[in-house]
Amino acid sequence: MLQKSSFVLLLFVSVLSSVIFAAELVPLPTSLKVDAKKVQLGKKLFLDPILSKDKKFSCMTCHNLLHNGADNSAYTKGIDEKKGHFNVPTVYNAVYNFRQFWDGRAKNLKEQALNPIINPVEMGNSMPVVLRDLKKNKEYSALFEALYDDGITEDNLAEVLAEFEKALITPNSPFDRYLNGDINALNKYEIEGYRLFKTKGCISCHNGINIGANLYNKFGIYKDADSEELGRYNTTHREEDKYVFKVPSLRNVALTAPYMHDGRAKTLEDAVNIMTKYQLGRPMKKDDLLHIVEFLNTLTGELPEIVKDIDVQHQ
Ligand code: HEC
Ligand code: HEC
Incomplete structure (x- = not known):
């Protein structure tokens, strides 16, 4: 009897949560309002190794815009072969992240943009050197002066990089087309996966x-995830923030293997399996898990026009 009533309660809660959260999955717009000149300058800088100490790393080295806006290794090597602390997240749609970085330590794209340049395991540079090199470069001097009275500054550099990243959205995924009313954009297995994504509770964390x-x-809510990184704790030093991370976006997730902040999951199936154990605390039937994976495969959008002329040599 008790079991039956708790089952009914669970059913009620999951139906209720799917109704509440369903409304929160919204399609991406096809474009965002941006300043075209700043975007072009930001793009040039994103692709230019001038920002790194050894002049070998551009943002594109780790965030491949011709593919997934990230790379496909668990940890990317930065300058002097130094190993990073985190799996590279994609820059695609990052403008919609409520915070940047796995532990959310940057408020927005502008606040994030200079970090990789001075990170000793990424581009290994220092701001005075970056500003000096950019000022020595006649083309950059002219481009910044055309946009800003004060020309090349830290703030202006961060702003143009962030403006370019705002243009990196990937609309028209099959799922977005489905949300926009094209009921044929998903097949019945993918629709079943979407239903399970809601009823199993994935949507309670992955929404918006x-x-x-x-x-x-x-x-690691139901089981210790053996994470080496402490997450939010590093910023807040509050005990309850240990192992707390930003719930990652699932847009384009089919392209961004491996998964988790440390790249521990090689495939989407592995990733969903980890979620059922650590975040939901209950096993899932193999068929259900595979339908959810099919649904996740419908979240791949179209690359924006702005990246289409990028030369493969930047990869
Ligand atoms: C050596 C590889 C490397 C380079 C070069 C690099 N990044 Fe990253 N990027 C990363 C890694 C790793 C993370 C995750 C770090 C973390 O969460 O602490 C990241 C995170 C980000 C994020 C946050 C995304 C999110 O979902 O939280 C943005 C935005 C970003 N990088 C933009 C840039 C820009 C702009 C540049 C060039 C100025 C750049 N990156 C250069 C490896 C790199
Ligand atoms: C209680 C919150 C919560 C629930 C419920 C949840 N997730 Fe997650 N999910 C997270 C967090 C947090 C991470 C990041 C883990 C880390 O630190 O590496 C994550 C990571 C992921 C990733 C890896 C993404 C990447 O880019 O590395 C996938 C895929 C994923 N979840 C899918 C799902 C699916 C499918 C479900 C339902 C079966 C689900 N999640 C349920 C919080 C949740």
């Missing part, structure tokens, strides 16, 4: 316009 990236959560 980016299907994630709008809240923090502990990684």
